[in-house]
Structures are given as C-alpha cells and as structure tokens.
Amino acid sequence: MDEVLIGLQREVAAALKSRDLTALSGLLAAQDASVIMRLLEREGSADRAVLYRLLGRDAALEVFELLDPGMRIELFQGLRDEDVARVFEQLDPDDRAQLVDELPAGVAQKLMRGLSPRERELTAPILGYPRSSIGRYMSTEFVRLQPQLTLGDALSHVRHRNAEAETVYILPVTDGARRVQGVVELRELVMGRSDARVEDVMGEARVVQATEDAEVAARRVVDSRLLAVPVVDSESRLVGLLTVDDAARILEDAEDEDAARQGASEPLRRPYLSTSVLGIVRSRVLWLLVLAISALLTVQVLGFFEATLEEVVTLALFVPLLTGTAGNTGAQAATTVTRALAMGEVAARDVLRVAWREVRVGAILGGLLGMLGLVLAGLVFGIRFGLVIGITLFAICTLAACVGGVMPMLARAVRADPAVFSTPFISTFCDATSLILYFLVATWVLGL
Amino acid sequence: MDEVLIGLQREVAAALKSRDLTALSGLLAAQDASVIMRLLEREGSADRAVLYRLLGRDAALEVFELLDPGMRIELFQGLRDEDVARVFEQLDPDDRAQLVDELPAGVAQKLMRGLSPRERELTAPILGYPRSSIGRYMSTEFVRLQPQLTLGDALSHVRHRNAEAETVYILPVTDGARRVQGVVELRELVMGRSDARVEDVMGEARVVQATEDAEVAARRVVDSRLLAVPVVDSESRLVGLLTVDDAARILEDAEDEDAARQGASEPLRRPYLSTSVLGIVRSRVLWLLVLAISALLTVQVLGFFEATLEEVVTLALFVPLLTGTAGNTGAQAATTVTRALAMGEVAARDVLRVAWREVRVGAILGGLLGMLGLVLAGLVFGIRFGLVIGITLFAICTLAACVGGVMPMLARAVRADPAVFSTPFISTFCDATSLILYFLVATWVLGL
Numbered sequence: 001m002d003e004v005l006i007g008l009q010r011e012v013a014a015a016l017k018s019r020d021l022t023a024l025s026g027l028l029a030a031q032d033a034s035v036i037m038r039l040l041e042r043e044g045s046a047d048r049a050v051l052y053r054l055l056g057r058d059a060a061l062e063v064f065e066l067l068d069p070g071m072r073i074e075l076f077q078g079l080r081d082e083d084v085a086r087v088f089e090q091l092d093p094d095d096r097a098q099l100v101d102e103l104p105a106g107v108a109q110k111l112m113r114g115l116s117p118r119e120r121e122l123t124a125p126i127l128g129y130p131r132s133s134i135g136r137y138m139s140t141e142f143v144r145l146q147p148q149l150t151l152g153d154a155l156s157h158v159r160h161r162n163a164e165a166e167t168v169y170i171l172p173v174t175d176g177a178r179r180v181q182g183v184v185e186l187r188e189l190v191m192g193r194s195d196a197r198v199e200d201v202m203g204e205a206r207v208v209q210a211t212e213d214a215e216v217a218a219r220r221v222v223d224s225r226l227l228a229v230p231v232v233d234s235e236s237r238l239v240g241l242l243t244v245d246d247a248a249r250i251l252e253d254a255e256d257e258d259a260a261r262q263g264a265s266e267p268l269r270r271p272y273l274s275t276s277v278l279g280i281v282r283s284r285v286l287w288l289l290v291l292a293i294s295a296l297l298t299v300q301v302l303g304f305f306e307a308t309l310e311e312v313v314t315l316a317l318f319v320p321l322l323t324g325t326a327g328n329t330g331a332q333a334a335t336t337v338t339r340a341l342a343m344g345e346v347a348a349r350d351v352l353r354v355a356w357r358e359v360r361v362g363a364i365l366g367g368l369l370g371m372l373g374l375v376l377a378g379l380v381f382g383i384r385f386g387l388v389i390g391i392t393l394f395a396i397c398t399l400a401a402c403v404g405g406v407m408p409m410l411a412r413a414v415r416a417d418p419a420v421f422s423t424p425f426i427s428t429f430c431d432a433t434s435l436i437l438y439f440l441v442a443t444w445v446l447g448l
Numbered sequence: 449m450d451e452v453l454i455g456l457q458r459e460v461a462a463a464l465k466s467r468d469l470t471a472l473s474g475l476l477a478a479q480d481a482s483v484i485m486r487l488l489e490r491e492g493s494a495d496r497a498v499l500y501r502l503l504g505r506d507a508a509l510e511v512f513e514l515l516d517p518g519m520r521i522e523l524f525q526g527l528r529d530e531d532v533a534r535v536f537e538q539l540d541p542d543d544r545a546q547l548v549d550e551l552p553a554g555v556a557q558k559l560m561r562g563l564s565p566r567e568r569e570l571t572a573p574i575l576g577y578p579r580s581s582i583g584r585y586m587s588t589e590f591v592r593l594q595p596q597l598t599l600g601d602a603l604s605h606v607r608h609r610n611a612e613a614e615t616v617y618i619l620p621v622t623d624g625a626r627r628v629q630g631v632v633e634l635r636e637l638v639m640g641r642s643d644a645r646v647e648d649v650m651g652e653a654r655v656v657q658a659t660e661d662a663e664v665a666a667r668r669v670v671d672s673r674l675l676a677v678p679v680v681d682s683e684s685r686l687v688g689l690l691t692v693d694d695a696a697r698i699l700e701d702a703e704d705e706d707a708a709r710q711g712a713s714e715p716l717r718r719p720y721l722s723t724s725v726l727g728i729v730r731s732r733v734l735w736l737l738v739l740a741i742s743a744l745l746t747v748q749v750l751g752f753f754e755a756t757l758e759e760v761v762t763l764a765l766f767v768p769l770l771t772g773t774a775g776n777t778g779a780q781a782a783t784t785v786t787r788a789l790a791m792g793e794v795a796a797r798d799v800l801r802v803a804w805r806e807v808r809v810g811a812i813l814g815g816l817l818g819m820l821g822l823v824l825a826g827l828v829f830g831i832r833f834g835l836v837i838g839i840t841l842f843a844i845c846t847l848a849a850c851v852g853g854v855m856p857m858l859a860r861a862v863r864a865d866p867a868v869f870s871t872p873f874i875s876t877f878c879d880a881t882s883l884i885l886y887f888l889v890a891t892w893v894l895g896l
Contacts, residue, residue, distance in 0.1 A: 263783020335711020
C-alpha cells in the first residue's frame with residue numbers, strides 16, 4: 001500500500017511538472033479511491049485542486065466522501081460551477097449536512113434550494129439537531145418494516161427500496177406512529193422461513209436519542225458490537241440510523257481532538273502535510289500564550305522567595321526536577337481520568353472516589369521517589385538537604401496526582417471538554433504549587 | 449442509559465449487602481448485556497465474581513464478549529471448573545485466541561486440547577500469527593463463494609452455512625486455490641437476478657495481509673468505509689475476514705495506549721475504577737522514575753552554572769517559565785506528528801520535510817513569545833534582562849518544536865512506538881537543553 005503510494009506520488013510529480021494532463025488522468029484512473037485520498041492529503045492545495053478536477057465523476061464523488069471535512073470544503077469551493085450542484089445532490093445526506101455547516105450561509109441556502117425535493121427532505125432533519133449531537137451524523141436513508149409483514153414480503157419490500165438506503169443490513173421495525181418496536185437483521189430475513197412474521201424474528205432495539213452527544217452515542221454503538229442502531233426523537237419516533245462505520249469515524253475525530261488538547265493545541269482540520277505552516281501556528285499559538293502567561297505565576301512565586309534563594313543558591317538547582325516531576329505526576333493522573341471519562345468508565349459524580357484513589361496512588365509514588373531523592377540528594381548535598389528534597393517529592397506527587405485526577409472531573413461537571421484541563425494546563429498549575437511547597441519545606445527543615 | 453446504570457448499581461449494592469442472591473439474579477436477568485458490562489466495570493473484583501456467576505449461561509457469554517481483555521481473564525479464572533470448558537468452546541475463535549495469550553501456557557494447552565475439532569481448527573491459524581499482527585484479530589468463521597456460482601445457488605449456500613459464520617454481509621469469492629478473486633455483499637446476492645453469476649456482480653477485493661500491523665490494517669478498514677475486508681496469507685490465499693466493528697475496537701485499544709504513553713504511563717488493562725490502587729501505581733511508576741532520573745540532567749546543568757546563578761539570582765526566577773514553555777512547544781509538535789504518523793498521513797521518510805516545517809512553526813511561535821517576554825521582563829528587570837528572556841524564548845521554541853517533531857519520526861524509523869518518545873520524554877529533554885541555551889544567552893548578553 002505504502003509502496004504503491006510512493007511510486008504513484010513520484011509519477012504524479014513528474015507529470016505535474018511537465019503539465020501532462022493526459023498522463024495524470026491515466027495515472028489517477030488506475031487507482032483506488034483510498035489511494036487517491038492519501039495522495040491528495042500529501043499535496044499542496046494548488047496541485048490538489050488540479051488533481052481533483054482530473055478525476056472521473058464517480059471517482060471524484062467516492063474520493064470526496066473519504067476526505068476530512070477541512071479538505072472537503074476546500075475542494076468543494078474549488079469545483080467548477082456546473083459541478084457544484086451535481087456533487088451536492090449526490091452526497092449522502094449526513095455528509096451534505098456537514099458540508100452545509102462549513103459553507104457560507106448564503107451559498108449553503110442556495111445549494112439547499114437547488115436540491116431535489118427527496119434529497120432536501122432527507123437532509124433537513126439532520127440540520128435540525130445541534131452540532132455536537134448524534135442527530136447530525138445519522139443516516140436518514142434507511143428501510144423500515146412493519147411488524148406484521150411476513151419475512152417474504154419484508155424481503156421484497158427491502159429489494160424494492162434497496163437503492164435508496166445507505167444500509168439494509170439492519171432494518172428498524174416501527175408501528176403506525178413510527179415508534180421503534182425492534183430491529184431485524186437482513187441475515188434473519190434471508191435465513192428465516194418466508195411465512196414467519198417480522199415481529200417473531202425481530203430483536204429488541206437498543207436506540208440512541210438524536211439529541212445525545214455524538215461521541216457518547218458513537219462509543220455505545222462501537223462497544224455494543226452492533227452494525228447499526230436506530231436513532232429516535234424525544235417521542236421515541238424513528239428519525240435515522242447510526243451505522244458502526246459512521247460511529248467509528250466519529251470516535252476517530254474525537255480522539256484527534258483529545259490528542260491535540262492533551263498536547264496543548266487545537267486539532268488540525270486537515271492532514272498534517274497539507275496544512276500550511278501558518279495554519280499549524282494558529283492551532284498552537286493561543287494555548288502556548290495562555291500557558292506562558294500562567295507560568296508568570298512561577299516567576300512571582302520564586303520572586304517571593306528570592307531572599308531564600310540568595311541565601312541557599314543550591315535550592316535553585318532542583319527547581320526543574322521538582323516542577324517536572326509534579327507536572328509528570330499530574331499528567332499521568334489527568335490522562336488516565338480523561339480517558340476513563342471518554343470511555344464512560346467514570347462519571348462526574350465519582351469525583352470523590354477518584355480523588356481518594358489518586359491521593360493514595362500519588363502518596364505511594366511520592367514515597368518511592370522521595371526516598372530515592374533523600375538518598376541521592378543527601379549523598380551529594382548532606383542529609384538536611386536530602387530531607388528537603390525527599391519530603392518535597394512526597395508532598396508534590398500526592399498533590400499533583402490528586403489535582404490531575406480531579407480537574408478533568410470538574411471540567412466534565414461544568415460540561416466543558418475534560419481534555420481542556422489537560423497535561424500542560426495541569427503541569428503549569430502544579431509547577432507553581434510545587435514551588436510553594438518546596439520553599440515551605442526548605443525554610444522549615446533548613447531553619448531559614 | 450446512565451440513569452438506568454445508577455439505579456441498578458444502587459439496587460445491586462443493597463442486594464449484595466443483604467446477600468439476597470435471588471433478588472440479584474432477578475435484577476441482572478432484566479438487563480441488557482451492555483448495561484451489565486458497565487456495572488461489572490464499576491465493581492470491586494470480589495463483588496464482580498459474585499455477580500458474574502449469577503448470570504444465565506447465554507447472558508454470561510454475551511457479557512464476556514463485551515469485556516476488556518484484562519477483565520475477561522480475571523472472570524475466566526474465577527469460573528467454576530465445569531463452566532470453563534463450555535465458555536471456552538462457545539467463544540469466537542479470535543476472542544479465544546486472545547484469551548489463550550493471557551492464560552498460563554499449561555492451562556491454555558489443556559483447554560485447546562479439550563476443544564471440538566472444528567473449533568480447534570478455526571482457532572489454530574489465528575494463534576500462528578505474531579501478536580501485534582492483524583492475523584490475531586481476524587475472524588476465521590466466514591462463508592466463501594466460488595465465482596461461477598449463480599446468485600441463487602450462492603444464496604442457498606449462504607443460508608446453509610449461515611450459523612457457522614460471524615458475518616455473512618461480506619462474502620469473499622475465491623478460486624480453487626483459495627486465492628481471493630473479489631468480494632460480494634449479501635445485499636447484492638439478495639437484490640440481484642438469481643441466475644446471474646457471482647463473478648458478474650462481485651467487486652474488486654481490497655485485502656490485508658495477515659502479518660500486517662493490526663493498527664495500520666484496522667485504520668485502513670475503518671477509513672475505507674467497508675463492512676469487512678478479506679485477510680490473506682503471503683501467497684494471497686484467504687485465511688480470514690476483518691470486520692469493521694473488530695477494526696474499530698482495535699483502534700480504540702491503540703488510542704488507549706497512545707493516550708497513556710502521551711501521559712507518561714502504560715495503559716491500564718481494565719477500566720479505571722476496577723483497577724486496584726497498586727495496579728495504577730504499577731502503570732505509572734516506571735515512567736515516572738525514568739523521567740525523574742533523566743531530570744537529574746537539569747540539576748547538573750544548573751550546577752555547572754551555579755556561579756552565574758549566585759551572581760545574578762534573578763536568573764533563577766525564570767527557570768520554570770522557560771523550561772515549561774520549551775516543554776509545551778515540544779509537546780505540541782510531538783503530539784501533532786505522533787497523531788499524523790498513527791493516521792498514516794506522514795511516513796518515516798518525511799523526516800526532513802517535518803523538521804523544516806517545525807523549525808518554521810517554532811521560529812514564528814518563538815518570535816511572538818520572545819517579543820512578549822522582552823517587553824514584560826524588560827519593564828520589570830531592565831532592557832538587558834528583557835533581551836535575555838526574549839532571545840532565549842525565540843531559541844528554545846525553535847529548537848523544541850524541531851526536536852518534538854523529529855523524535856516521533858525517529859522512533860518510527862527504528863520501528864519503536866512513536867508515542868514512547870512522547871510529551872514527557874521530550875519535555876525533559878527540552879528542559880535541559882533550554883537551560884543551557886538560557887545561560888549561554890545570559891552570559892553573552894549580560895557580559896558575565
């Protein structure tokens with residue numbers, strides 16, 4: 001796969017250089033949509049537009065559906081006018097709704113008006129749900145069955161409606177008021193006796209609410225090993241279907257965001273190599289500034305203890321080691337708890353249980369590190385100094401683990417993204433606190 | 449969902465307290481497998497064993513399949529002897545293979561010998577592939593078709609073999625030598641004319657090699673929006689099928705590991721609340737020690753410049769701010785690049801391209817922060833001191849971004865996990881380097 005891509009990239013580069021469009025078309029036509037997607041991800045935006053326009057109609061649509069939202073919008077805006085409406089009409093309703101979110105309002109409205117009535121009808125409900133809700137990601141192209149149908153009739157109904165549906169492997173069963181009664185797998189329709197009734201073979205439906213948080217709902221679908229789950233409105237009426245592959249992609253995006261926040265930046269909207277240098281700077285500069293300004297706190301703390309520092313300059317030598325250890329301990333706790341929150345393993349109300357676990361974990365880690373610090377620092381700088389380092393390490397590890405564990409829980413409690421109070425933020429907070437502890441311990445033990 | 453769980457947990461706690469096993473059985477029997485899974489995840493290991501034994505046979509198996517590997521092994525080892533062989537026989541072959549990996553070799557061999565010949569035959573090929581390869585996760589229970597079959601015959605073949613297969617929605621088509629010719633969706637079999645031939649409707653098969661890295665292969669399946677992909681051996685012969693839901697779960701585990709490494713710990717093998725305090729300590733202590741010992745480098749650097757520090761104690765005030773900023777900048781770059789590597793957006797050979805991007809990004813960020821530092825520090829401590837802080841910030845941001853971007857690439861190049869050279873490791877490295885830069889700039893500008 002990777003070799004195919006490297007070879008293709010080389011040939012494409014040569015053809016682009018000599019502006020040989022016929023050769024380029026030929027090269028692209030021979031490739032899988034997923035290979036072309038990878039290729040486009042690695043090109044600059046000018047070449048990307050050229051290459052995309054050379055794709056055949058079907059290939060262009062197939063590649064479009066595989067791309068990240070950020071690249072979709074760029075390519076879409078670069079399309080020739082006559083192609084815009086056609087591509088828009090052919091997209092799946094959920095992909096179309098996501099594009100509408102990104103387009104300027106005027107353009108989006110014009111495109112929506114240009115849609116065929118059927119496609120507009122499939123897209124409108126999706127756009128009615130809040131942006132982070134699962135309603136935005138559901139498929140509205142599905143086939144539903146009535147419970148009284150025989151399996152034979154149900155199968156011919158599915159045959160008839162097949163072309164309209166995104167999936168026919170999971171078929172929701174509804175009553176007259178569109179309320180979900182259960183689900184049937186296509187497998188059961190095909191395998192069952194054709195005079196049996198749908199209600200006899202249908203399984204209990206696990207459903208998700210359309211207004212539910214997209215990440216939570218998606219994780220439930222992936223964890224439950226189902227191919228698709230019906231999406232219902234507040235009155236339990238069927239409005240869509242969430243498929244496992246859409247759920248997997250929602251989780252992938254959520255991981256992207258968590259990983260970026262954990263590293264003190266915002267997620268890039270498109271692949272790394274196709275993001276401009278300034279785009280990368282934009283994703284990082286705000287967090288870096290916020291953290292640097294918070295770090296001014298450490299300057300003040302040290303300024304407050306400047307006289308002590310002048311008296312015993314040796315104290316300064318251990319500052320990066322101590323703040324670093326506090327930051328690492330806090331980051332460990334924060335990462336574990338943030339992940340547990342994302343996986344639904346702990347909830348906001350578990351905050352005290354988590355705090356108590358982390359205090360114990362921190363105390364054990366701090367005890368181990370503290371003893372090591374006592375011995376090492378004691379050997380080089382004397383036993384009293386060793387005591388200062390040992391006691392400080394014990395105290396800051398206990399504190400940092402507790403703070404690191406609790407902060408993401410608090411974020412969740414106020415409905416913010418737990419990953420915002422992440423590694424770097426907690427590190428900075430722990431830096432200042434650990435310095436205060438350090439100097440308090442030092443003045444006490446050394447009798448300053 | 450969450451309310452159901454909270455209510456259930458309360459009732460279960462009450463029934464456990466009064467040891468009312470009949471009430472407990474009743475409570476559990478009324479619940480979905482996924483709710484019971486969540487409940488077990490939140491209980492201590494003694495209560496968990498009690499609850500699990502109260503489940504009916506079918507429910508016990510269903511819940512077992514939903515659990516994390518760490519909890520599976522614990523529950524499995526707690527089963528009554530008469531149940532062990534039965535559960536083992538009923539597991540899917542890929543789940544069984546994972547269990548075999550975790551069990552003591554003697555126990556695993558005995559269990560494998562006790563399997564029915566058919567199940568043993570389905571499990572053995574999985575165990576033949578390396579642990580991190582996709583062969584370990586593939587399903588060996590599938591239905592394959594011959595290209596010359598008519599759709600009608602193919603459908604009755606599927607009907608006949610249905611019970612044996614994990615999925616029948618994607619059907620690999622093979623020639624006499626089991627080489628993959630294409631794939632057919634069940635949908636096409638059902639919808640097509642029954643006298644058409646399989647070879648006329650089958651699509652081109654995208655396949656994965658059984659020895660390929662599990663995460664890479666899984667990401668390809670999720671990204672390509674396919675329900676399942678055939679897995680082949682080195683001679684292109686069909687050996688299994690990788691379904692999208694298995695792929696999604698592989699990615700979830702990989703994210704777990706990346707997130708943990710990013711936060712300087714090892715992933716927990718089971719949910720947070722059901723891991724013991726000592727288990728959490730174990731997942732963190734090694735990394736914390738390694739990082740603390742690396743941080744001794746910063747003590748040495750500062751010790752080397754101790755005379756300078758004694759002369760100008762004010763220099764000490766900025767140490768945490770500077771090391772913190774270097775760490776944050778390095779972490780930003782490392783996180784972005786690690787993620788891009790995991791997503792397949794960049795490859796090891798892009799190292800120079802990445803380095804050059806990160807140098808520019810770092811220089812811009814450093815320029816901005818440096819100007820801010822110059823002004824702020826200049827106002828409080830005088831223009832010369834402001835210059836020291838400004839120049840140092842520029843230099844360390846440039847260096848840290850470059851180091852943070854390149855380290856994960858180097859890890860990948862030597863086939864290590866890029867997430868190992870993660871945030872905390874890079875922070876520690878940047879701490880020491882930024883201190884050296886700081887004192888060099890200071891001695892130069894202040895003429896010490």
